[in-house]
Amino acid sequence: MRYAMAIDTKKCVGCSDCVVACQTENNVPIGYCRDWIVEVTDGTYPQLELEIRSERCNHCENSPCVRCCPTGASHYSDGGIVLVTEDMCIGCGACIASCPYDARYPHPDGHVDKCTFCIHRVQKGQNPACVEVCPTKCLYFGDLDDPNSDVSNILKKRKYKTLIPEAGTKPQLYFLI
Amino acid sequence: MNQSRREFLKISSLGIGGVALSAPLFNWAKGAITSGQAPVEDFVNRTPTYCEVCFWKCAGWVYKNEEGNIWKIIGNDDDPHCNGRLCPRGTGGVGMYYDEDRLKTPLIRKTIDGKQQFVEASWDEALDVVAENLNKIKETHGPECVALFTHGSGGKFFGDLLKAFGSTNITAPSFAQCRGPREVAFMSTFGEIIASPERVDIRDTKCLVLIGSHIGENMHNGQVQEMSDAIDKGASIITVDPRFSTAASKSKYWLPIKPATDIALLLSWIHEIIYHEWYDRKYVEQYCYGFDELKAHVESFTPEWAYGITTIKPHIIRETAKEMANASPAVIVHPGRHVTWYGDDTQRLRAVAILNALLGSWGRRGGFYSPEKKDLPSYPHPEYPKPKKTWRDAHPGLYNLAIEVVANDICDSTIPSPDRACNFKAWIVNGTNLIFTLPDQKKTLEAIQNLEFMVAIDTMPMEITGYADVVLPECTYLERYDYCRTDQNREPSIALRMPATEPKYNSKPDWWIVRQLASKMRLDEYFNWQNIEEVLDWQLKQVGTSLEEMKKIGVKKFPREYDDLYFIDGQEIEFNTNTGKIELYSTDLEAEGFDPMPVYTPHPEPEPGFYRLNYGRNPAHTFSRTANNPNLTDLLDENTLWVNPIVAKEWGLSKGQEVWLQNQDGVLSTFPIKVRITERIRHDSVYMVHGFGHAEKKLTRSYGKGASDTEMITNVMVDPVMGGTGMRGNFVTFILENPHKEEVVS
Numbered sequence: 001m002r003y004a005m006a007i008d009t010k011k012c013v014g015c016s017d018c019v020v021a022c023q024t025e026n027n028v029p030i031g032y033c034r035d036w037i038v039e040v041t042d043g044t045y046p047q048l049e050l051e052i053r054s055e056r057c058n059h060c061e062n063s064p065c066v067r068c069c070p071t072g073a074s075h076y077s078d079g080g081i082v083l084v085t086e087d088m089c090i091g092c093g094a095c096i097a098s099c100p101y102d103a104r105y106p107h108p109d110g111h112v113d114k115c116t117f118c119i120h121r122v123q124k125g126q127n128p129a130c131v132e133v134c135p136t137k138c139l140y141f142g143d144l145d146d147p148n149s150d151v152s153n154i155l156k157k158r159k160y161k162t163l164i165p166e167a168g169t170k171p172q173l174y175f176l177i
Numbered sequence: 178m179n180q181s182r183r184e185f186l187k188i189s190s191l192g193i194g195g196v197a198l199s200a201p202l203f204n205w206a207k208g209a210i211t212s213g214q215a216p217v218e219d220f221v222n223r224t225p226t227y228c229e230v231c232f233w234k235c236a237g238w239v240y241k242n243e244e245g246n247i248w249k250i251i252g253n254d255d256d257p258h259c260n261g262r263l264c265p266r267g268t269g270g271v272g273m274y275y276d277e278d279r280l281k282t283p284l285i286r287k288t289i290d291g292k293q294q295f296v297e298a299s300w301d302e303a304l305d306v307v308a309e310n311l312n313k314i315k316e317t318h319g320p321e322c323v324a325l326f327t328h329g330s331g332g333k334f335f336g337d338l339l340k341a342f343g344s345t346n347i348t349a350p351s352f353a354q355c356r357g358p359r360e361v362a363f364m365s366t367f368g369e370i371i372a373s374p375e376r377v378d379i380r381d382t383k384c385l386v387l388i389g390s391h392i393g394e395n396m397h398n399g400q401v402q403e404m405s406d407a408i409d410k411g412a413s414i415i416t417v418d419p420r421f422s423t424a425a426s427k428s429k430y431w432l433p434i435k436p437a438t439d440i441a442l443l444l445s446w447i448h449e450i451i452y453h454e455w456y457d458r459k460y461v462e463q464y465c466y467g468f469d470e471l472k473a474h475v476e477s478f479t480p481e482w483a484y485g486i487t488t489i490k491p492h493i494i495r496e497t498a499k500e501m502a503n504a505s506p507a508v509i510v511h512p513g514r515h516v517t518w519y520g521d522d523t524q525r526l527r528a529v530a531i532l533n534a535l536l537g538s539w540g541r542r543g544g545f546y547s548p549e550k551k552d553l554p555s556y557p558h559p560e561y562p563k564p565k566k567t568w569r570d571a572h573p574g575l576y577n578l579a580i581e582v583v584a585n586d587i588c589d590s591t592i593p594s595p596d597r598a599c600n601f602k603a604w605i606v607n608g609t610n611l612i613f614t615l616p617d618q619k620k621t622l623e624a625i626q627n628l629e630f631m632v633a634i635d636t637m638p639m640e641i642t643g644y645a646d647v648v649l650p651e652c653t654y655l656e657r658y659d660y661c662r663t664d665q666n667r668e669p670s671i672a673l674r675m676p677a678t679e680p681k682y683n684s685k686p687d688w689w690i691v692r693q694l695a696s697k698m699r700l701d702e703y704f705n706w707q708n709i710e711e712v713l714d715w716q717l718k719q720v721g722t723s724l725e726e727m728k729k730i731g732v733k734k735f736p737r738e739y740d741d742l743y744f745i746d747g748q749e750i751e752f753n754t755n756t757g758k759i760e761l762y763s764t765d766l767e768a769e770g771f772d773p774m775p776v777y778t779p780h781p782e783p784e785p786g787f788y789r790l791n792y793g794r795n796p797a798h799t800f801s802r803t804a805n806n807p808n809l810t811d812l813l814d815e816n817t818l819w820v821n822p823i824v825a826k827e828w829g830l831s832k833g834q835e836v837w838l839q840n841q842d843g844v845l846s847t848f849p850i851k852v853r854i855t856e857r858i859r860h861d862s863v864y865m866v867h868g869f870g871h872a873e874k875k876l877t878r879s880y881g882k883g884a885s886d887t888e889m890i891t892n893v894m895v896d897p898v899m900g901g902t903g904m905r906g907n908f909v910t911f912i913l914e915n916p917h918k919e920e921v922v923s
Contacts, residue, residue, distance in 0.1 A: 014796070015264060017265040020265045020797075020808055024268060031811060033811075048421045049426065132251075133252070135398055135402050136393075138405065
């Protein structure tokens with residue numbers, strides 16, 4: 001089992017619904033977020049291109065954050081989902097520094113926090129909150145080992161890229177281009 | 178300086194905040210829930226609602242956690258407005274409930290020791306003051322001298338109250354400050370309006386044409402969803418916008434038009450479609466009136482002519498006209514929503530309507546469908562008294578084609594003037610911050626100063642509440658019943674809103690406020706009920722459901738009763754126009770003395786050093802209403818000024834630099850705004866998101882954040898057809914040093 005997400009940059013309008021839905025679903029404190037929007041404008045007026053990406057933890061197969069965690073709080077869970085066990089985390093911040101995607105933040109309660117792919121929902125057969133809410137349906141989630149999952153199906157049809165592949169972390173977010 | 182009769186009172190100075198101010202900031206997530214962990218959905222209660230953060234009114238479920246606190250709002254899968262997916266504002270609607278800056282208790286303006294101030298009051302005291310004042314005005318001036326401004330579901334109860342009282346002067350800025358011109362234009366062309374949600378068949382379209390309409394930044398949920406579906410299905414999008422909007426970035430063609438020249442582009446498209454015979458000949462012959470006149474009218478409006486005006490190259494105008502024709506009839510030249518731009522807006526929207534008629538898209542799959550709604554009967558009441566006069570009597574002959582009450586006209590008719598019979602002595606303002614809604618703030622304030630009485634009902638201490646004589650705190654939509662949503666869609670449906678929790682603080686639902694006022698105003702006979710549940714249950718039973726059933730399902734769909742979604746090929750149709758046809762040549766406009774076919778007139782352009790101020794939406798916010806919402810402010814807490822890099826270089830502006838704005842009339846912005854240097858805006862205009870720059874300190878998250886576009890809109894070009902306020906003819910320049918700093922010479 002290998003959970004992954006595909007994000008269609010051609011459909012995403014950057015509305016941040018994924019961000020709010022994550023905040024309310026997971027009680028992420030105001031002022032922090034587990035997912036976010038990146039807009040990249042290229043060119044000069046009027047020859048322009050805009051790429052909009054909904055980003056979050058890449059749940060890398062070769063995660064520097066898991067490797068560098070001194071207490072074992074950062075770990076791989078079901079289907080490669082990278083998680084932090086809150087009461088094992090000492091808040092040292094090594095994982096935050098090691099993440100090439102800047103996907104982790106120090107939670108005011110003293111531990112490090114990040115996207116969980118909404119594992120509590122996934123375990124019940126539901127999609128992550130961001131996928132479920134997206135008005136443009138630009139987020140696809142599922143098991144890459146299942147050839148019929150939403151994410152496997154869309155990756156068969158579309159061109160895609162990953163972010164900072166040169167970091168060698170084997171990220172599991174696929175951006176459809 | 179004379180002290181104004183109605184001094185602006187900052188609600189922060191009222192001493193009401195004792196308890197509230199010491200409340201910890203937004204700690205609702207704590208308690209039994211470990212932060213970072215979601216409550217368990219299986220153990221929570223859910224109650225149905227429909228959203229009040231914008232006018233799309235998506236239906237959803239409010240979930241509570243184990244402690245009974247509101248946790249999240251999720252779309253209702255059966256709702257045709259949202260298909261189970263709320264937008265960021267709907268998802269962030271919880272913030273409206275938790276906002277600690279909310280109005281908390283009724284307030285009455287009193288003069289104590291020569292100083293005007295708000296004094297906390299009980300509901301009974303506050304409502305007595307409202308009832309006494311309104312009844313006094315009724316006796317002295319007649320009930321018609323009271324007007325209601327409303328934007329929101331609760332306003333319907335105040336509408337009932339006003340009608341029972343004897344006035345039909347009920348207005349919403351959603352007409353003359355927003356979609357009015359398109360409704361009047363489509364009414365005079367097709368005999369029907371667009372209404373809300375828009376009857377555009379985006380999901381099945383092959384070509385979507387957006388003219389200044391930035392779907393995706395305006396988060397009109399169903400439309401955003403369908404635009405995404407259309408992209409999936411390979412539809413082509415043509416976007417006309419001086420700004421590289423999100424929609425422009427998804428488009429096959431982006432036409433970076435010179436602002437204020439859209440009618441020229443539309444006329445040249447019409448020219449191309451007619452003279453290349455790309456129009457739907459059979460459709461036009463069967464259904465349209467005035468084709469020959471139109472053909473003669475547009476003869477000279479070639480793409481070459483339009484190029485000189487719009488800066489859009491002739492071959493692009495031709496290609497895009499062909500693109501539309503190839504998709505016909507599955508093409509939508511979108512009528513937009515906020516379309517009050519230059520004062521000739523009805524005529525511009527007429528050109529849009531004509532283009533759709535030529536392409537045969539009205540009544541066709543992938544074009545415009547025929548919507549249906551399920552009406553709920555009104556709860557039985559005696560016939561309302563017939564008013565002796567209406568808003569139109571203040572100025573006979575003006576705006577005869579307006580199909581709703583013109584908000585700015587009520588404002589105009591409140592100021593004594595030799596040109597008008599002055600009608601208005603009291604305003605009831607519910608859920609609309611007129612200071613940010615109506616352009617020309619000076620005029621709005623002048624009108625307010627001329628009122629004998631004003632009551633404001635709101636959830637938040639918006640600027641308008643500071644001018645009221647009585648402020649009534651309504652509870653949020655998450656804490657109340659309202660009338661059911663019955664808005665149109667492909668399938669008729671009804672949605673229930675019920676309280677998920679008790680009202681916070683000393684706030685009350687609008688139905689309760691109105692019911693109490695009705696008694697105090699001696700209008701009981703029109704309100705033959707005590708509790709809103711009686712009314713809702715009775716209404717719902719008339720259509721075969723009940724309050725009990727609706728509490729379980731939230732949304733009920735009904736089968737369509739009338740015609741199909743689309744015309745049947747060759748079907749005989751009598752349109753609701755004077756000629757019974759689709760009027761390319763408008764007999765309505767002609768009869769009123771206006772151009773029966775749209776004409777391009779040049780609009781003023783900025784002087785050197787000035788830039789046209791364009792404004793728009795951000796997906797996280799609705800007007801100025803959400804600017805203090807903790808969840809939504811977390812996404813965007815201030816607006817920025819989009820400036821082209823060439824302009825920034827000329828002025829030596831740097832990224833994030835704060836500038837003040839001054840407009841063509843010398844009006845200065847109260848607050849500075851940060852510069853965003855971006856290629857996405859033309860060199861002759863600047864752009865900001867509407868709704869920021871709040872001056873009310875009690876809005877702690879939004880006070881002084883960003884600048885207010887409304888403050889800069891002092892040149893208002895009124896549409897003579899329907900009274901709409903054209904707001905895009907304002908030009909601003911940058912002031913680099915704080916113009917408000919105090920200098921004392923001694």
